[in-house]
Each structure stands twice: as structure tokens, then as C-alpha cells.
Amino acid sequence: MRMVSKTLLRLTPTSFRGRIVTSTVALMAVVMVCVGIGVQLLLGYVAHRDIDRVLAERADAVIGVVDAQSRASTPLEVPPDAVEPGVRVYDQGGQLVAGTIETEARDEADDLANVTVPTTAAANEELRLLAVPFTTPDGQRGVVVVSQEASPYERAEMYAFAATIGIGLLAIALAVIIARRVTSQALAPVTQMAARAADWSEHDLNHRFDLGPTDDELCQLGETLDHLLDRVAMAIRSEQRLTSELAHELRTPLTAIQGSADLALMRGVSDDDVRADLVEISKAARVMAEVITTLVDVARDPAAAGASATCRVGDVVGAMRQSVPVHLDLVEDVSDSSARIAGPRPIVLRAVAPVLDNAISHARSTVTVRAVDLPHRVAISISDDGPGIDDRIRERIFEVGASGTGGTGLGLGIAQRVARSLGGDVLAATTTTGAMFTIRLPRA
Secondary structure, X not given: OHXXXXXXXXXXXXXXXXXXXXXXXXXXXXXXXXXXXXXXHHHHHHHHHHHHHHHHHHHHHHHHHHHHHOOOOOOOOOOHHHOOOOEEEEEOOOOEEEEEOOHHHHHHHHHOOOOOOOEEEEEEOOEEEXXXXXXXXXXXXXXXXXXXXXXXXXHHHHHHHHHHHHHHHHHXXXXXXXXXXXXXXXXXXHHHHHHHHHXXXXXXXXXXXXXXXXXXXXXXXXXXXXXXXXXXXXXXHHHHHHHHHXXXXXXXXXXXXXXXHHHHHHHOOOOHHHHHHHHHHHHHHHHHHHXXXXXXXXXXXXXXXXXOOOEEHHHHHHHHHHHOOOOOEEEEEOOOOOOEEOOOHHHHHHHHHHHHHHHHHHOOOEEEEEEEEOOOEEEEEEEEOOOOOOHHHOOOOOOOOOOOOOOOOOHHHHHHHHHHHOOOEEEEEEOOOXXXXXXXXXXX
């Protein structure tokens, strides 16, 4: 039973397999309770019937002896040695003629001395009495009272009850083991198919189960998953194609804008205001081009984007140092991280750079970058000593357009999307000294 208890604890009641096993155990328990009650009722009936039969046989035997010893025109007489212990013979006046009976049953036996029909009574829980009136061939009347102990029959019932409980527990244990084994074997292919479908939908859209004709439930499930993978692949490829076409359409005018602004700056502009405007136009065009490139890389197939490449935190932080203004201090604490990130450096940089830019725009004097290796992740934390996250946009900080400073609100959303495309995520929190964002990326 200890093994059964451990098995039940390992099963999650909310899982399909757990519900099946729990239902099986509950059903088996109800069945065994019903069987136990039925067995006890049957044994009780049989025990009472056997006791009544024994009492009737003993009474008949005593009556036979009395008939043999009776004499006409004389009082009813029975030799003391003619009856066994536990038997009393009374005459028609209710007077004891012969026999002995248990001390605790004497009063009940005397009460039965004048019955006119066979009557049973219980002296106590362990002793039963039967009174049978008789008439001898010579016309003499009387009553025979016999006793029988019920304790042997009750012990038999107790043994049977204990055996029923033991068999019930064994049956429940076997039901748990069999149900767990059967459900495990039956659901294992389903679990494997679900895991493979999830993996294929993220990494390889060309795989299919192809289980053949739908002769059974697993083949039908495989066909359904194949159709689902077809629809997922179609949707992703449509998104990739649309993103690629939009990027192509946007890159051309952005390149022309940036080129024109850079060319004008190279020729020289005497007006300081015009020069500042051209610098801003060139910078904005360059940032927009980088955003478009990031979106294209995220939407592109992982193999085409070079997702098999890896990098370290130090490689990413080194590329970000130059973006920190001179009036801010950059504190780096990445020595605790030596694992490689499962993603190419350009893509990882595009997940981290918008978070760093956000910290730079809100920091008063210091931006801190820390990194630590987790069991399956590399966590990069970027914090600032600014005012923290605005309560008005805390719940939608990663949504497009969510900005507490009047910006476009694209950076953090793009960072989260890039991180999730690599299998990670970006989390936000407010500290006592400002805001902190943690980029969690999978380890190689």
C-alpha cells in the first residue's frame, strides 16, 4: 500500500492520466465496499441459519430421547444422563424436569418454559436459545430449551471481514498499478506526438507524422496534427513573406533619405539649425533601418537567421559600451557569466540594445549591467538610477506605443519579441533606486 500511496502522490489529479487513475481507484473502492457489505450480509445470514439448524437438530434429538423415556399416567421424567449440557426439559407446568444450561441463560430459559410454538431468543451476544414444545406419544407435554454458542460463527465472520478488507486493498492496489501502466502506455505516444508537434512548429515546419490510414485514434490524431502543422507553416510563411516585402519597400526610401542627409552633411552646411536637422534625420533613418532589419531577422526562418550560432555576454556588452553617453557611468558585472547564449551575437544584441537605450534615457548618473548563469538560462539585468517604471504603463510596458517620456514605445516591445524568438523573455521590475529589466536567454 505504501507503493500505491507514492504512485498516487506522483500523479497529478488535474492531468488526464491522473484523472483516469483516480476514477479507477474510486470505482474499485466503491465496488469493494459493496462486495464487502454483501459478503458480510451473506455470512451473517448463513451463520444465523446454521445456528438455527444446529439448535433445531439438538432439540429434535432431545425430544426423541424424551419420547423414548416417557411413561403413561406418570409425571414426565427424563434421566439426567439422557440429555447433554446446554439443554433443559420442562413439563407442561413450566417446571424443570432435567438438564443444565449456562448460568447467564437460566432466566431466559425459564421464560421460554411455557411457549406453545418454537421460539428463539438471545441470552447475550454470544449465546442463542431455542424453545420447542413437544407432546409425547403418551400425551405428556413439555418444552425443550437448547442453547448454542454463537462466538465461533462470529469469529468466522470477523475472519471473513478481515479477509475481505485485505482482498479489497489488494484489488485497489492492483487497479492502481494496472491503470497507471495502461494509461502510461496508451498516452505515451500522444505525449510524444504533442512534444514533437510543438518542437516542429518552432524549429522545422517541414516535418510531418504521416502515420498512414486513419484506422485508429492515434492515426486520426496524427492526421489532425499534420493539418495543424500545415496551417501553422502557412501562417508563418505568409508572415515572413509579408515582412520581407514590407522591409524591401521601406528600406529603399529610408536608404535614400539617409543617403541624402549624409551627402548634404558631407557637402557642408553653414546653417547650424539645418545641420542639426540633417543629423537628426540621418540618425532617425539609421535607427529605423536597424528596427526593420531586426524585425526581418525575427520573422525569418531560424536557420536562415543563423540561430545555430552562439555568443557570450561579454561579446554583447562590449558592443554596447560605445552607446553609453559620457555623462553616464556604465557599471559592468558580468564576470559570473561564462556560458554561451543560444543565439548569434547580432540577434542577441538587438534584444539587449533597446533595453540599454531605455535605461540610458531614464538614468540620472549610472547604468548597471549584470549577468549570471542560471541552470538553463543566461540572465542579463540592466538597471538605472532613474525614477523607475511609470505606474500608468506598468502593466503594458512591452506594448507598442507604451512610453512614459513621449517616445514611440517600440524599443522594449521589439526587445521582448526578439528575446522570445530566441526562446527567452524580458521581465520588468522596479527597484528602490530605479527600474530594472532582465533579459533571460537560453543557454547553448
